[in-house]
Amino acid sequence: xxxxxxxxxxxxxxxxxxxxxxxxxxxxxxxxxxxxxxxxxxxxxxxxxxxxxxxxxxxxxxxxxxxxxxxxxxxxxxxxxxxxxxxxxxxxxxxxxxxxxxxxxxxxxxxxxxxxxxxxxxxxxxxxxxxxxxxxxxxxxxxxxxxxxxxxxxxxxxxxxxxxxxxxxxxxxxxxxxxxxxxxxxxxxxxxxxxxxxxxxxxxxxxxxxxxxxxxxxxxxxxxxxxxxxxxxxxxxxxxxxxxxxxxxxxxxxxxxxxxxxxxxxxxxxxxxxxxxxxxxxxxxxxxxxxxxxxxxxxxxxxxxxxxxxxxxxxxxxxxxxxxxxxxxxxxxxxxxxxxxxxxxxxxxxxxxxxxxxxxxxxxxxxxxxxxxxxxxxxxxxxxxxxxxxxxxxxxxxxxxxxxxxxxxxxxxxxxxxxxxxxxxxxxxxxxxxxxxxxxxxxxxxxxxxxxxxxxxxxxxxxxxx
Numbered sequence: 001x002x003x004x005x006x007x008x009x010x011x012x013x014x015x016x017x018x019x020x021x022x023x024x025x026x027x028x029x030x031x032x033x034x035x036x037x038x039x040x041x042x043x044x045x046x047x048x049x050x051x052x053x054x055x056x057x058x059x060x061x062x063x064x065x066x067x068x069x070x071x072x073x074x075x076x077x078x079x080x081x082x083x084x085x086x087x088x089x090x091x092x093x094x095x096x097x098x099x100x101x102x103x104x105x106x107x108x109x110x111x112x113x114x115x116x117x118x119x120x121x122x123x124x125x126x127x128x129x130x131x132x133x134x135x136x137x138x139x140x141x142x143x144x145x146x147x148x149x150x151x152x153x154x155x156x157x158x159x160x161x162x163x164x165x166x167x168x169x170x171x172x173x174x175x176x177x178x179x180x181x182x183x184x185x186x187x188x189x190x191x192x193x194x195x196x197x198x199x200x201x202x203x204x205x206x207x208x209x210x211x212x213x214x215x216x217x218x219x220x221x222x223x224x225x226x227x228x229x230x231x232x233x234x235x236x237x238x239x240x241x242x243x244x245x246x247x248x249x250x251x252x253x254x255x256x257x258x259x260x261x262x263x264x265x266x267x268x269x270x271x272x273x274x275x276x277x278x279x280x281x282x283x284x285x286x287x288x289x290x291x292x293x294x295x296x297x298x299x300x301x302x303x304x305x306x307x308x309x310x311x312x313x314x315x316x317x318x319x320x321x322x323x324x325x326x327x328x329x330x331x332x333x334x335x336x337x338x339x340x341x342x343x344x345x346x347x348x349x350x351x352x353x354x355x356x357x358x359x360x361x362x363x364x365x366x367x368x369x370x371x372x373x374x375x376x377x378x379x380x381x382x383x384x385x386x387x388x389x390x391x392x393x394x395x396x397x398x399x400x401x402x403x404x405x406x407x408x409x410x411x412x413x414x415x416x417x418x419x420x421x422x423x424x425x426x427x428x429x430x431x432x433x434x435x436x437x438x439x440x441x442x443x444x445x446x447x448x449x450x451x452x453x454x455x456x457x458x459x460x461x462x463x464x465x466x
Contacts, residue, residue: 052371058449059373066434074302096297108259111292115214115236118249119147125261132181137167138421159418163335169197187216190344215346314345314436324447330356348431358457372449379428
């Protein structure tokens with residue numbers, strides 16, 4: 001998952017947002033009371049004037065840089081690998097796979113070049129093929145959907161739960177047809193899905209479950225790590241992720257036969273483990289090459305040591321920030337399912353109610369918040385009507401494999417309309433995970449900036465119209 005917003009130019013590409021918030025610096029209820037909002041301390045000499053109207057910003061200090069790299073503890077392993085001259089997959093990648101599996105409490109892990117290809121390989125080796133339908137959420141990064149298309153299958157969108165932003169289990173069964181083969185819940189933003197209900201539906205209808213946990217490192221549902229509950233789970237280690245390698249991904253599962261097939265598939269189809277064939281006698285299946293490198297694994301092993309502690313810090317700060325924001329009218333923070341025992345908070349989201357801010361449009365709110373020194377994003381736009389889907393449907397592969405009515409794009413868009421997702425895409429505001437790694441005073445700055453904008457929303461709106 002590599003980009004937050006779909007329209008270039010008018011909106012803000014994800015990497016630009018991440019860079020502005022410090023992520024790429026290293027190489028890169030509704031409700032409450034106004035009184036509660038006013039009680040927040042604003043660290044500025046002129047609290048009456050928002051920065052966007054010429055006042056001093058709430059914050060001038062830099063946010064926690066990302067990735068965090070400590071030469072004294074992190075570099076030696078990487079340097080040793082580079083000097084060894086063994087850079088293609090070998091012992092270091094195997095060690096990383098074992099450590100990542102251990103961190104998740106799962107039997108097996110397979111490292112690949114990125115999270116997108118982790119999804120492609122896992123879907124392929126769970127026998128997803130042309131003609132199959134895969135249930136997916138609309139609030140996700142494009143990679144979740146392109147992985148389905150890469151295997152010739154048809155993505156079918158299930159609308160979201162408006163409070164958690166995740167695929168709504170109550171809406172799944174209405175989307176199941178005789179062609180449905182799998183459910184792909186996406187633990188988007190690092191907030192776990194309602195996996196008990198999803199797994200119950202999958203068992204009832206004999207469907208496989210592939211968890212897209214690309215943003216959910218060490219998140220937990222019912223005490224189990226996200227990505228370890230379904231048939232397989234997939235992760236991303238792209239530079240902005242909570243475990244950054246630059247690029248990289250992993251598939252995890254307790255199913256040895258599946259993992260052997262995945263290993264074989266990502267290595268030209270050469271036999272591996274229980275995957276049939278004789279090593280050295282040629283490929284036993286159609287495959288590809290998406291192997292990880294040794295120096296990437298070395299980076300991952302160095303940074304993995306801090307991931308658990310950083311995850312705890314993010315959870316503590318997210319809970320504190322949520323409590324601060326809940327007192328500001330028009331700000332409705334995320335909700336976690338009751339069985340979520342830990343979130344990853346790759347992003348901190350809330351819904352913005354324009355009317356509670358005197359009609360101040362969200363884009364103007366975001367501009368005002370950035371002026372206060374708080375990086376922010378509007379998140380994803382509607383995904384299930386984008387033209388990459390139409391392009392796939394117009395390809396020879398789809399034209400030769402599906403009925404004409406199945407590829408009618410206007411009909412597809414109508415059948416896959418997700419009203420709750422459309423509302424969320426108009427209201428969401430995000431903060432990046434690195435912003436949750438500082439002291440609680442950083443959270444106070446965020447809340448104070450939003451409270452200041454709320455108090456001055458009418459003035460900001462009028463100024464924006466001039």
